[in-house]
Amino acid sequence: MKTILPLIFLLAAIPCVRAQQTGLIANTEGRKAVSLNGQWQTIIDPYETGYYDYRYQPSANGYFKDAKPKSKSDLIEYDFDTSESLLVPGDWNTQKERLLLYEGTIWYQKSFDYQRKPNTRLFVYFGAANYVADVYLNGEKLGRHEGGFTPFNFEVTTLLRDKANSLVVKVDNQRRRDGVPTLNTDWWNYGGLTRQVKLIETPATFVQDYFIQLQKGSREQISGWVKLNGDQLKQRVTVRIPEARVNRSFTTDASGYAEISFNADLNLWSPDNPKLYEVLVETETDRVQDLIGFRSIETRGPEILLNGKPTFLRGVSIHEEAPFRGGRAYSREDAITLLGWAKELGCNFVRLAHYPHNEFMIREADRLGIMVWSEIPVYWTILWENPATFQNAQTQLTEMIARDKNRAAVIVWSMANETPIGEARLAFLKKLVERARSLDSTRLISAALERHYLDEQTEMIDDPLGEYLDVLGCNEYVGWYDGLPEKADRLEWKTKYQKPLIMSEFGGDALYGKHGDALTRWTEEYQESLYQHQVKMLKRISFLRGTCPWILMDFRSPRRPLPGIQDFHNRKGLISDRGEKKKAFYVMQQYYHELGAASPK
Numbered sequence: 001m002k003t004i005l006p007l008i009f010l011l012a013a014i015p016c017v018r019a020q021q022t023g024l025i026a027n028t029e030g031r032k033a034v035s036l037n038g039q040w041q042t043i044i045d046p047y048e049t050g051y052y053d054y055r056y057q058p059s060a061n062g063y064f065k066d067a068k069p070k071s072k073s074d075l076i077e078y079d080f081d082t083s084e085s086l087l088v089p090g091d092w093n094t095q096k097e098r099l100l101l102y103e104g105t106i107w108y109q110k111s112f113d114y115q116r117k118p119n120t121r122l123f124v125y126f127g128a129a130n131y132v133a134d135v136y137l138n139g140e141k142l143g144r145h146e147g148g149f150t151p152f153n154f155e156v157t158t159l160l161r162d163k164a165n166s167l168v169v170k171v172d173n174q175r176r177r178d179g180v181p182t183l184n185t186d187w188w189n190y191g192g193l194t195r196q197v198k199l200i201e202t203p204a205t206f207v208q209d210y211f212i213q214l215q216k217g218s219r220e221q222i223s224g225w226v227k228l229n230g231d232q233l234k235q236r237v238t239v240r241i242p243e244a245r246v247n248r249s250f251t252t253d254a255s256g257y258a259e260i261s262f263n264a265d266l267n268l269w270s271p272d273n274p275k276l277y278e279v280l281v282e283t284e285t286d287r288v289q290d291l292i293g294f295r296s297i298e299t300r301g302p303e304i305l306l307n308g309k310p311t312f313l314r315g316v317s318i319h320e321e322a323p324f325r326g327g328r329a330y331s332r333e334d335a336i337t338l339l340g341w342a343k344e345l346g347c348n349f350v351r352l353a354h355y356p357h358n359e360f361m362i363r364e365a366d367r368l369g370i371m372v373w374s375e376i377p378v379y380w381t382i383l384w385e386n387p388a389t390f391q392n393a394q395t396q397l398t399e400m401i402a403r404d405k406n407r408a409a410v411i412v413w414s415m416a417n418e419t420p421i422g423e424a425r426l427a428f429l430k431k432l433v434e435r436a437r438s439l440d441s442t443r444l445i446s447a448a449l450e451r452h453y454l455d456e457q458t459e460m461i462d463d464p465l466g467e468y469l470d471v472l473g474c475n476e477y478v479g480w481y482d483g484l485p486e487k488a489d490r491l492e493w494k495t496k497y498q499k500p501l502i503m504s505e506f507g508g509d510a511l512y513g514k515h516g517d518a519l520t521r522w523t524e525e526y527q528e529s530l531y532q533h534q535v536k537m538l539k540r541i542s543f544l545r546g547t548c549p550w551i552l553m554d555f556r557s558p559r560r561p562l563p564g565i566q567d568f569h570n571r572k573g574l575i576s577d578r579g580e581k582k583k584a585f586y587v588m589q590q591y592y593h594e595l596g597a598a599s600p601k
């Protein structure tokens, strides 16, 4: 008995699922895939009746079984087929009026056929699901994913049938105190399968992931790694960049991993020259194609050096909010509109706030030559002392880097936004910084910090986290939450660190079309004047190397109830949610023009 017991416990601990979550598959655009976007059948389940039984125990016969009555006497109290549908990708809040404020569980179901060919493997891939997703195929659980803005995939090879597969996802967007983000944010808690869903087909052994970038500090040496998944792990891997005449082979080790390193004569990526190379990763069994840009990004004292040259980041902050139609942005068209406006403003940089945006944003930024700050939703008041909260933040960071590490556009990984100074917070964020550096040594690490007044005229940035960052971010609302716009004229800025500063937020609300004098809140004139005073102040900060006004476009927020003006929108946009440019847009555009942006059209 003594010897059997531990074995029983061990067996009990092994989950009885035939499928498993696989490490993220890189570059899903470059893979053979079938889209599962479109209408999904849905059941709204505020009491989670489809998950728990009446004793509040996980039920063995939940909605994930997608059961149908087998006889006329069978009792089944749900039916996906006759329930309402929702569009995927898409948040549920803006698809049905009665879901606008819904926070809780909705079950999604999709039926599909798939003829699997011999020696192939199949994965179901989700671009994002906010916030927790439990995924089932044909009644069996594939797994759970927590975190609303990063992708995940599960292998389904052995569970898949030729006909009538039923994929069920329970999506729960209840806010949680221990979540990342936590209960309190200044954006809408859009729930659902908010990004694309697809079935990815790979060979039995395939290239799961790779990191192909310039080595830190170099402009000609490419280094990184390739990782295979499957049972033929020891293979020859070839990396080809035809246009740069690169053709190099490596051998993977017993775990399918190979480090790569070689020199290349490259035309470097930059906003003026967003050069992307076709890169091929080939093995005996697989071949993936990607478009990759190569550039270096470093700091020296207060300078930010792009390809060795000092650069000023002419930025703007952006939420993942869809222009014109509202709700979560998810498409290439949304990305083109938002980044097109940023370009028109004169930007060479965007801060994608406050969570990783959809992959189209990053891909389009790569193509358009816009540098990107990407961040995780470690926002305001996370539970710094809770190990599970840390694990969650770390996973989201890992997934963000996993997806976008080969994109030249991304130059900054940001760890946190406006988090209150304290020991537990510092320990938490230091660990995240270490993690980010261990996953990717090539990019700059930042965080949007706060500042404080030394005296009435002196703003100081000395947050202890600054020591661990490459670039300081700072949010300030002089002229909005902090005095009137002219206050900016009297301020001097200091920092304890010999590091570049990006003013990662500043601004104020204006309702497009509301006019008045420059001291009347909510008018375009107030916002315009605020920006004029801000720009004058910013020009006086000697260590300033970037600006990201808050924000490109108005966005929905439950914290903003003022009738007739906010109507549950944060109105700090330089552009309204209908695409109308406010006066302040042109103040920023003029500033960016002076800083070297091409002439506004």
Ligand code: GCB
Pocket (backbone or CB within 6 Å): 186, 354, 417, 418, 475, 505, 550, 570, 572
């Ligand atoms: C901030 C936050 C941002 C808010 C903004 C505001 O400091 O970082 O998420 O939306 O202020 O408008 O108050």
